[in-house]
Amino acid sequence: MFALFGNPVAQSRSPLMHNAAYRAMGLPARYEAFQVKNPNEAVRMIREENIRGASVTIPFKTTLITLLDEVDEDARIIGAVNTIRNLGGRLEGFNTDWIGLTRSLAGRMEIKGKRFAVLGAGGAARAAVFGIAREGGIPVVFCRNQETGKTLSRDLGCPALPLSRLDAVTAHCLVNATPVGMAPGVGETPLTGIGPGRFDWVMDMIYNPLRTKLLEDAAAAGCGVISGLSMFVHQGAEQIRIWTGMEPPVDIMTHTVREDLIRRSKMRSVKEKKNRDKGYAEY
Numbered sequence: 001m002f003a004l005f006g007n008p009v010a011q012s013r014s015p016l017m018h019n020a021a022y023r024a025m026g027l028p029a030r031y032e033a034f035q036v037k038n039p040n041e042a043v044r045m046i047r048e049e050n051i052r053g054a055s056v057t058i059p060f061k062t063t064l065i066t067l068l069d070e071v072d073e074d075a076r077i078i079g080a081v082n083t084i085r086n087l088g089g090r091l092e093g094f095n096t097d098w099i100g101l102t103r104s105l106a107g108r109m110e111i112k113g114k115r116f117a118v119l120g121a122g123g124a125a126r127a128a129v130f131g132i133a134r135e136g137g138i139p140v141v142f143c144r145n146q147e148t149g150k151t152l153s154r155d156l157g158c159p160a161l162p163l164s165r166l167d168a169v170t171a172h173c174l175v176n177a178t179p180v181g182m183a184p185g186v187g188e189t190p191l192t193g194i195g196p197g198r199f200d201w202v203m204d205m206i207y208n209p210l211r212t213k214l215l216e217d218a219a220a221a222g223c224g225v226i227s228g229l230s231m232f233v234h235q236g237a238e239q240i241r242i243w244t245g246m247e248p249p250v251d252i253m254t255h256t257v258r259e260d261l262i263r264r265s266k267m268r269s270v271k272e273k274k275n276r277d278k279g280y281a282e283y
């Protein structure tokens, strides 16, 4: 038994992706999502129900860390866990978001020596900064809340500037680590005042929708674009490695989630069906 804990969880595609993986791997495993009120409830359920592995999502990634028996060094530096392994009642925390992000980026571009402008200073941005720096890239954070930015800067040794300074910095790749543009706010973009054309690559951590307004604008401006889908799949694949020690079927996981998102996107906007069908393969 594997599980996801968060609040809300109804929007998550993790159960769909994990269950498709276990079916393909021939494992007698089940993955279920539980909406819980607080992190203590999640930890209690993991112990009482003998859940072997759990994913953690908004808003418990940072608060749950103090309730675990052991926290992996990377997750401790990032300050957030998205993965728990239950070894006979001993709970260990990990962060696979940074691995998901760097695998997703590395599949499309060189990270080493390149500058990355990261939008946001929350848990996902911290994982991005950690991962990019670990792979030899140069992250710079742009955020609206300067206090959060200062904390990130102090913890991870990365400059954090106000969003208004984005036009003053040259970067190879822009990474959106804010929720701006996520369904249902699909018409929104985190870029205001400047266009995406100044970046060679634009990555959006959002995977629902697959093509956010930011990515639409970036593709139209001639940038390479990367949706959050491959990060999502790679962070989940790493969870499966941690929990089972087995190699997950990344292609099947990608296909399952992508098809589901396309179906949802079509349902959301039958009117735009023709445009949306065009070019999905690129994402």
Ligand code: NAP
Residues within 6 Å of the ligand: 058, 097, 100, 119, 120, 121, 122, 123, 124, 125, 143, 144, 145, 148, 176, 177, 178, 179, 180, 182, 190, 205, 206, 207, 228, 229, 231, 232, 233, 235
């Ligand atoms: P979080 O901890 O809540 O952080 C969100 C960050 O975005 C904060 O810095 C917040 O600033 C900023 N922000 C929110 N609205 C903004 C706006 N209108 N303008 C500018 N900045 C804004 O969330 P998170 O866990 O880091 O997740 C961020 C995004 O990444 C979400 O969309 C999530 O779904 C996605 N994500 C994707 C994956 C994946 O596998 N693809 C994995 C993890 C996360 P304030 O502090 O000022 O509010």
